[in-house]
Amino acid sequence: MASRLPVIRQAPDNWLQWWAHLGGGRADVAAVWPQARCTVVEPTPALAERSREALRGPWWTLGRALAPVLLPDELADGQAAMLWANMVLHSSAQPAELLARWHSLLAVDGFLMFSTLGPDSLRELRALYSEQGWPAPHPPYVDMHDIGDQLVHAGFADPVMDQETLHLTWSSPDALLAELRGLGGHLGLTRFAGLRTPRWRARLVDALARRADAQGRIAMSFEIIYGHAYKAAPRPPRGETSVVSLDSLRKSLSTRNRG
Numbered sequence: 001m002a003s004r005l006p007v008i009r010q011a012p013d014n015w016l017q018w019w020a021h022l023g024g025g026r027a028d029v030a031a032v033w034p035q036a037r038c039t040v041v042e043p044t045p046a047l048a049e050r051s052r053e054a055l056r057g058p059w060w061t062l063g064r065a066l067a068p069v070l071l072p073d074e075l076a077d078g079q080a081a082m083l084w085a086n087m088v089l090h091s092s093a094q095p096a097e098l099l100a101r102w103h104s105l106l107a108v109d110g111f112l113m114f115s116t117l118g119p120d121s122l123r124e125l126r127a128l129y130s131e132q133g134w135p136a137p138h139p140p141y142v143d144m145h146d147i148g149d150q151l152v153h154a155g156f157a158d159p160v161m162d163q164e165t166l167h168l169t170w171s172s173p174d175a176l177l178a179e180l181r182g183l184g185g186h187l188g189l190t191r192f193a194g195l196r197t198p199r200w201r202a203r204l205v206d207a208l209a210r211r212a213d214a215q216g217r218i219a220m221s222f223e224i225i226y227g228h229a230y231k232a233a234p235r236p237p238r239g240e241t242s243v244v245s246l247d248s249l250r251k252s253l254s255t256r257n258r259g
Contacts, residue, residue, distance in 0.1 A: 001086060001115055001226060002028035007105055012081030016152065017067075018104060019043060021051045023086035026067070036082075038067040077104045089099050089116035090141055099154040106231040112156065114236065117141045118163055118223030125180075125220060128207050135191065144225050156229035162229050163225045169217035173208035176218050 001026065011033045017026055020040040029036065038176045040055065042048040048069050055065040083102050092098045102112055129137050142150070144161045151159040170176035212218050 001025065001084070001113055002032070004113070004226070004228065005029065005032040005051045010109070010202035012110070014039065014080060014164040014243045015082035015084060016041050016080045018083060018085040018102075019047075019088045020069075021047060021054060022253055023084075023088060025084055029084060037161050039073060039075075039080075040067050043072065044071060045071065072101070078107050078246070080105050080110055082118055084114065085112070085114040087115055087117070089114055089147070095147075096150050096154065099150055100155070103158045103231055108231055111228055112151075114197045115224055115226050116147070118225045119143055120165055120223035121220055122180075123221055124211065128204075128211070132207060133201065141223075144227075147225060147227060151229045153229065154180065155231070158231035159227060161227045162226065163223055166222045166224060167219055168222060169213075169219045171217060173205040173218065174221065176208060177204075 004201055005028075013035070014037040015029065017040050019027075019042065020026065022102065023041065025039075026038055029038070040048075040051050042051050043215050048071055051069045052065050053066055055069065057064050057066050061116055083106055085102065089095050089098065106112065122138060125137050131137070148159045148161050168181065208218055
């Protein structure tokens with residue numbers, strides 16, 4: 001995402017960092033646009049307080065935060081020249097509504113930059129769950145082209161989408177599961193309703209261990225989708241429709257011809 005910033009023609013004077021503590025990126029944006037004012041947005045008061053602590057300046061700033069931290073309902077529509085959302089969209093239960101919210105927060109000609117997981121992510125883990133007869137380990141991830149359609153439906157203009165696939169490996173099932181747990185919870189409707197048992201976890205660990213390669217490492221794929229789009233100026237409303245009957249049109253043409 002940061003590598004795409006220099007191609008933006010108009011540098012923003014302010015920007016929103018959505019779910020900032022987990023998404024990161026403030027230093028990367030500041031390296032390209034040090035003059036742009038950042039506002040951090042967190043989903044809950046507890047996470048907002050965590051970000052305030054992380055952004056607290058050195059002692060000579062009297063502990064003032066390096067950027068304001070707000071909750072989503074404290075934001076005004078049309079206030080941001082850029083909205084930055086790194087690895088957020090796939091964790092939303094209502095992605096179309098979230099895109100519409102982002103659109104409302106941007107000023108005209110403001111732009112959205114985001115990344116999210118695509119449908120090829122964790123395909124090895126899905127195959128393992130299927131072999132065991134378990135429901136999918138995560139909700140469906142949206143295809144890149146469908147996200148582009150959702151952007152247009154939300155009101156964005158000129159969406160540009162791109163993707164890459166990363167292959168990560170872990171030294172053990174426990175290391176893999178610990179990192180996946182840090183990526184977030186399972187929002188899918190087909191997830192298990194209750195707690196899993198130690199016996200179930202032992203089956204999962206054993207199945208993962210059997211997938212290790214010759215070097216003893218377990219691989220998982222992650223499809224990363226990148227996108228950006230602009231908020232165009234609203235189109236002027238069309239004028240009122242005038243209805244002219246066929247008889248009136250004939251009389252008008254007849255009058256003109258006689259004249």
